[in-house]
Amino acid sequence: MKASLLRNISKPFYSTGNFGLMLKDVAYDIAKKGVEANEFFRQIVNIGNRSFAIVFLTNIFTGMVLALQTAYGLERFGAKLYVGNIVALAITRELGPVLTAIMLCGRVGSGIAAELASMVVTEQVDAIRALGADPIRKLVSPRILAAILVLPLMSVLADFIGIAGGGLVAIYQLDLTPHTYFNSVVNFVTLRDCFDGLVKASFFGFVLVSISCYAGLTAEGGTEGVGHATTKAVVVGSITILISDFFLTRLLIMI
Amino acid sequence: MVEEKKREGDCNPPIVFRNVAMSFNGLQVHRDISFQICESEIVTILGPSGTGKTVLLKLMMGLLFPTGGDIEVFGVHLSSCTEKDLQTIRSKIGMLFQGAALFDSLSVYENIAYPLRERGGFSEKEIREVVKRNLSLVDLPGIEGKYPPELSGGMKKRVGLARALAVSPKIVLFDEPTTGLDPTSVRLIDDLILKLKEELDITCVLVTHDIESSKRVSDRWILVHNGCVLADGPVRHLLEHNSHVKNFVEGRWNT
Numbered sequence A: 001m002k003a004s005l006l007r008n009i010s011k012p013f014y015s016t017g018n019f020g021l022m023l024k025d026v027a028y029d030i031a032k033k034g035v036e037a038n039e040f041f042r043q044i045v046n047i048g049n050r051s052f053a054i055v056f057l058t059n060i061f062t063g064m065v066l067a068l069q070t071a072y073g074l075e076r077f078g079a080k081l082y083v084g085n086i087v088a089l090a091i092t093r094e095l096g097p098v099l100t101a102i103m104l105c106g107r108v109g110s111g112i113a114a115e116l117a118s119m120v121v122t123e124q125v126d127a128i129r130a131l132g133a134d135p136i137r138k139l140v141s142p143r144i145l146a147a148i149l150v151l152p153l154m155s156v157l158a159d160f161i162g163i164a165g166g167g168l169v170a171i172y173q174l175d176l177t178p179h180t181y182f183n184s185v186v187n188f189v190t191l192r193d194c195f196d197g198l199v200k201a202s203f204f205g206f207v208l209v210s211i212s213c214y215a216g217l218t219a220e221g222g223t224e225g226v227g228h229a230t231t232k233a234v235v236v237g238s239i240t241i242l243i244s245d246f247f248l249t250r251l252l253i254m255i
Numbered sequence B: 001m002v003e004e005k006k007r008e009g010d011c012n013p014p015i016v017f018r019n020v021a022m023s024f025n026g027l028q029v030h031r032d033i034s035f036q037i038c039e040s041e042i043v044t045i046l047g048p049s050g051t052g053k054t055v056l057l058k059l060m061m062g063l064l065f066p067t068g069g070d071i072e073v074f075g076v077h078l079s080s081c082t083e084k085d086l087q088t089i090r091s092k093i094g095m096l097f098q099g100a101a102l103f104d105s106l107s108v109y110e111n112i113a114y115p116l117r118e119r120g121g122f123s124e125k126e127i128r129e130v131v132k133r134n135l136s137l138v139d140l141p142g143i144e145g146k147y148p149p150e151l152s153g154g155m156k157k158r159v160g161l162a163r164a165l166a167v168s169p170k171i172v173l174f175d176e177p178t179t180g181l182d183p184t185s186v187r188l189i190d191d192l193i194l195k196l197k198e199e200l201d202i203t204c205v206l207v208t209h210d211i212e213s214s215k216r217v218s219d220r221w222i223l224v225h226n227g228c229v230l231a232d233g234p235v236r237h238l239l240e241h242n243s244h245v246k247n248f249v250e251g252r253w254n255t
C-alpha cells in the first residue's frame, strides 16, 4: 500500500528523468552518426501528409473568426481598419504555431505513440535490439528531426491560410477593400514576428514528437497499453505545448 | 552419457545463469535460477504459462537485465557490458520471438535482410541469396514481396525464423517455434533445428509447450516453476525419474 503510494508519487519524476535520458540518447545518436536519410524523409512525408488538411481547415476558420471578433471589438472605437494588423500579428506570432502544434498532437502525436506502442507490445522494439540495431536511432531520432523541420513549414502555411481566411471575412463581411486589408498586414507584421513564430513551431514539433515517442516506447500491458500511450501523448503533449508556449514567448520577447 | 558429462561443467558453456532473480515493478518472476547451456546442445525450457520463460530468453540476449545474480554469455558478464558490447553479443545470437515480431512496415524480404543490413558489409546480391536460401529453408519460397499483415500466424513464425538465422548465429533462441503450425510444418521446424545442430554446430535454446516435438529434438530439459529450476537433466532421464517432469508432461500439474 505504502510502497504503491510512493511509487505513484515518484512516477512523474521518474518519467521526467527517463524522458531526459531518452533525449540525451537522441542527441548523442544524432551528433555521432547523423540521421538515417531514408527514414528521415519517410517521416517528413508522413508528418506532412497527415497534417496538411488539418492545418488548412483549422487555420482558415481561425483566421475568419479572428477577423470577425476583432472587428466586433474594434468597431466600438471606430478602428475597424486595423483588423488586418491584429489578425496577422495573432496568427504569425501565436495562433499559427500553437494551433498547428495542438492539432498535430492529436493527428501526428497520437499516431506516433500508437505506432511505437504497438511495436513495443508486439516485441518489434525488442526485435530491433535483438537484430543489432538501436530503437532510438531507428524510430525516435528521424521522427524528432522530421518534426523539427516540418512544423515550421506547416506554420508558414498556417500563417498564409489564416491571414487569407481573415481577409475573406474582412473583404466580404466587413467591407474593407482587399488593398486596405493586405496593406495593413504587410506593413505591420515584421520579419521578426514571422521568425519568432517559426522558432516556436520548431520547438513545439520537438516537444510533441519527443513526448509521443516516449509515451509509445514506454507502453506496457498489451493492446490496452497502446490506448494509454496514445492518450498520454495527446494530453501531456498539448499541455506541455501550452505551458512552454508562455515561457518561450516570454523569452523571445526578451531577446 | 554424453549429456551427463557435459553437465559436469567442462563443456565450455556459452550461456551461464548464476542465481538469477528478476522482478518487474515488484512482481517477482524469477527468484533463483541457475543453469548452464553447453555448446551445440539443444535445451528446452519447460514450465507452465506465465513462469517467465520468455523473460529468460530475453535475459540471455541482454534485452532485459536481471535484478539479481549474474548472466554470462560467451564468457562475458552481461552486467558489465555497454550497449555496444551487447550488440556484439547479440549479433552472434538469433532469436525467434513468440509472436514472430516481424516489422509490419517492411516486406518479408526487408525483414530478413534487416540484420544483414544492420551489420553491414553484405552486397545486395549476397543479401538476396541469403533471403532466398532462408525462405526455402523454412519452406516458404517466393514470398519475398509480401508484407507481414498478409501472412498467417504460422507463416510469420517461419519468416521470423528465417530472419533469426540470417546472420549465421552461434546460438539460436526459439520462443515457441511450433505453436500455431500444422503437423507438417512442425516436423519441418524440428528437422531444421536438428540440422542446425548437426551441420552447423549451433546451440539451440527452445521454449515450447509442444512436448512431443521437444522430445524429438532436445538433449536436455530445464523445468522452471515459481522462479526456480525444478528439474534439469537429459530428457529421457527426467521422464523416467523425475516426478515433477512426469506430472508436467502428463498434464497433472498442480502446485
Ligand SMILES: Nc1ncnc2c1ncn2[C@@H]1O[C@H](COP(=O)(O)OP(=O)(O)OP(=O)(O)O)[C@@H](O)[C@H]1O
Pocket (backbone or CB within 6 Å): A220, B024, B029, B047, B048, B049, B050, B051, B052, B053, B054, B055, B056, B098
Ligand atoms: N516487460 C515486462 N514488464 C512487466 N512484466 C512483465 C514483462 N515481461 C514479462 N512480464 C511478466 O513476467 C511474467 C512472465 O512472463 P513470460 O512472458 O516470460 O511468461 P512465459 O513463461 O513466456 O509464458 P507463456 O508460456 O504464456 O509465453 C508474466 O507475469 C508477465 O506479466
Ligand SMILES: [Mg+2]
Pocket (backbone or CB within 6 Å): B053, B054, B055, B098, B175
Ligand atoms: Mg512466453
